Amino acid sequence: MFFTYLLLVTLGYLFAVFYWQRRRQQRVFKDLGIPGPEPNFLFGNLIAFKDKMMCEQYQAWHATYGETFGYFEGPTPVLVTSNADILHQVFIKQFNNFHARKLWPVQVDPDQSEEVHLFFARGQRWKRLRSVVNPAFTASKLRKMEPQMNQSADRLIEVLDEAAEKSDEKRVELCGLFRRLTLNVIVGCALGIEQDAIRDPNNGFLKHCQGVIDDTTEQPVLYLFGFIFPTLNKLWMFLYKFMHNIKFNPVYWLEDRMKEYLNYRKKTDETYDDLLQQMLDARIPDKSFHDLDIEVKTGDEPQLDINGNLKKSTFKSLTESEVVAHSLLFLLAGYETSSTTLAYIFYELATNPHVQHALRKEIMEAMPEGEEPSYNNIKDLKYMDMVINETLRKYPLASTVIARQCQDTCQVEGLTIPSGMLVQANVWALHRDPKHWGTDPEAFDPTRFSPENKAERHGMSWMPFGAGPRMCVGLRFAVVQMKITMCKLLRQYAFHPASDLHSPLQLKEGATILPKHGVPLRAVRIP
Ligand code: HEM
Numbered sequence: 001m002f003f004t005y006l007l008l009v010t011l012g013y014l015f016a017v018f019y020w021q022r023r024r025q026q027r028v029f030k031d032l033g034i035p036g037p038e039p040n041f042l043f044g045n046l047i048a049f050k051d052k053m054m055c056e057q058y059q060a061w062h063a064t065y066g067e068t069f070g071y072f073e074g075p076t077p078v079l080v081t082s083n084a085d086i087l088h089q090v091f092i093k094q095f096n097n098f099h100a101r102k103l104w105p106v107q108v109d110p111d112q113s114e115e116v117h118l119f120f121a122r123g124q125r126w127k128r129l130r131s132v133v134n135p136a137f138t139a140s141k142l143r144k145m146e147p148q149m150n151q152s153a154d155r156l157i158e159v160l161d162e163a164a165e166k167s168d169e170k171r172v173e174l175c176g177l178f179r180r181l182t183l184n185v186i187v188g189c190a191l192g193i194e195q196d197a198i199r200d201p202n203n204g205f206l207k208h209c210q211g212v213i214d215d216t217t218e219q220p221v222l223y224l225f226g227f228i229f230p231t232l233n234k235l236w237m238f239l240y241k242f243m244h245n246i247k248f249n250p251v252y253w254l255e256d257r258m259k260e261y262l263n264y265r266k267k268t269d270e271t272y273d274d275l276l277q278q279m280l281d282a283r284i285p286d287k288s289f290h291d292l293d294i295e296v297k298t299g300d301e302p303q304l305d306i307n308g309n310l311k312k313s314t315f316k317s318l319t320e321s322e323v324v325a326h327s328l329l330f331l332l333a334g335y336e337t338s339s340t341t342l343a344y345i346f347y348e349l350a351t352n353p354h355v356q357h358a359l360r361k362e363i364m365e366a367m368p369e370g371e372e373p374s375y376n377n378i379k380d381l382k383y384m385d386m387v388i389n390e391t392l393r394k395y396p397l398a399s400t401v402i403a404r405q406c407q408d409t410c411q412v413e414g415l416t417i418p419s420g421m422l423v424q425a426n427v428w429a430l431h432r433d434p435k436h437w438g439t440d441p442e443a444f445d446p447t448r449f450s451p452e453n454k455a456e457r458h459g460m461s462w463m464p465f466g467a468g469p470r471m472c473v474g475l476r477f478a479v480v481q482m483k484i485t486m487c488k489l490l491r492q493y494a495f496h497p498a499s500d501l502h503s504p505l506q507l508k509e510g511a512t513i514l515p516k517h518g519v520p521l522r523a524v525r526i527p
Pocket residue numbers: 118119120130186329330333334335337338341397398399401402403464465466467468469470471472473474475477478
């Protein structure tokens with residue numbers, strides 16, 4: 001009896017300490033005078049996301065609390081804002097104090113793990129990695145990728161023809177087809193691997209990349225625990241790895257293929273000029289990332305060896321594990337984002353025939369019959385730029401990752417942001433703010449991006465690729481690929497809504513925000 005009593009008192013005491021601490025953590029926004037929903041002591045405000053996508057809930061809170069508000073993921077405070085001046089300070093002006101991304105509750109330590117890549121790295125390590133990757137996306141490199149992009153688009157047309165022939169109304173489902181296209185392009189352009197994911201829906205890379213993306217959308221209980229008790233991150237990570245050793249994990253399949261292929265590339269005499277080669281050239285196999293980061297920190301002035309030759313720059317260097325991690329990153333970052341954007345673009349073109357017509361006219365005039373789209377001639381397709389920009393305004397599909405963590409307590413536009421606090425850009429609200437976009441932000445209107453309209457807007461009113469030094473490194477690659485695909489498809493087909501198209505689109509949240517029921521359209525050959 002005594003021991004039961006003692007146990008109950010101890011448990012009660014521990015619970016009271018936990019509750020008191022939690023409530024103290026959750027007072028931060030009140031103390032700072034920032035409005036927001038009342039948190040539950042255990043979950044914070046996570047329950048609000050049970051039936052709503054994050055972007056929907058953010059818009060609902062925006063309507064109640066205004067452009068800047070705070071909520072809690074368990075004990076973790078997240079400051080959400082669509083105020084363009086605050087965003088400018090956080091993402092650009094004070095970047096040195098906001099260089100880190102938001103971390104997931106179950107993930108490797110970005111400062112300690114060998115496997116960290118550009119997306120999660122921070123501080124010196126991020127600087128070093130970004131300096132290796134940036135040059136892969138210059139104009140001259142993108143020009144070399146054109147043939148691969150054109151070839152893949154030609155293959156897509158063959159598959160589109162076959163699919164359309166099978167149905168009376170010439171129905172094709174574009175989300176799935178574009179995924180096959182963008183995977184083929186990224187595997188070919190970044191890694192130099194010839195695949196036929198476009199013709200073969202069972203292609204290994206395609207299946208396993210999709211497996212990884214689906215895995216992130218399962219939202220297992222482990223993630224919930226991770227949010228509620230973030231300090232136990234090491235335990236959650238251990239359990240995650242343990243569970244994935246029992247259950248097949250598609251990441252391991254992809255990692256194994258990468259390692260096999262890297263070994264082949266290290267031995268072959270063939271010459272390549274792709275992102276992988278750039279990473280292999282930067283590789284310093286016998287050093288750990290700690291060594292490399294220390295060398296970066298202590299200055300990376302050009303150094304001479306004892307023979308007076310320039311030493312390989314340690315600044316632009318990668319470890320062996322980082323090469324593997326980045327090969328995987330590019331597959332995953334480049335594939336779903338671009339394919340889903342293409343699907344949204346074609347949905348808007350099919351439901352806005354006047355826009356489709358104007359765009360086709362621009363393409364036909366810029367590229368006479370038989371001329372292939374190229375880096376040079378797609379540059380002049382200004383209306384196409386406007387269509388892409390307007391699509392990404394309406395559907396900023398990767399907005400949840402546009403967040404930064406404050407390193408040292410600072411002042412931003414009159415707000416005090418304490419060290420460690422997350423600042424999340426509320427991009428769906430920003431892209432619908434009447435202040436920037438007028439009274440009907442749901443309307444699809446590419447002329448919003450005409451030079452005269454654009455000049456009048458705040459520079460931070462549009463940020464589907466993020467902003468500042470950490471914005472999407474694959475932006476130009478994605479735009480070139482999308483433009484080439486659009487030129488090829490629109491020259492040959494007219495697109496109309498299929499009988500089972502849901503319009504307006506219903507959306508769902510996965511790794512990105514995507515059309516819930518796909519984008520089924522009728523693809524009718526232009527005679
Ligand atoms: C339409 C297509 C795409 C969209 C909408 C998109 C969107 C984004 C966004 C919102 C971010 C976060 C930026 C920030 O935090 O400020 C990001 C980062 C990133 N994206 Fe993309 N992306 C696209 C295509 C690509 C492609 C094709 C690649 C690779 C070939 C890529 C590679 C990356 C990488 C590596 C990062 C991390 C950059 C860093 O932290 O330094 N993305 N992207």
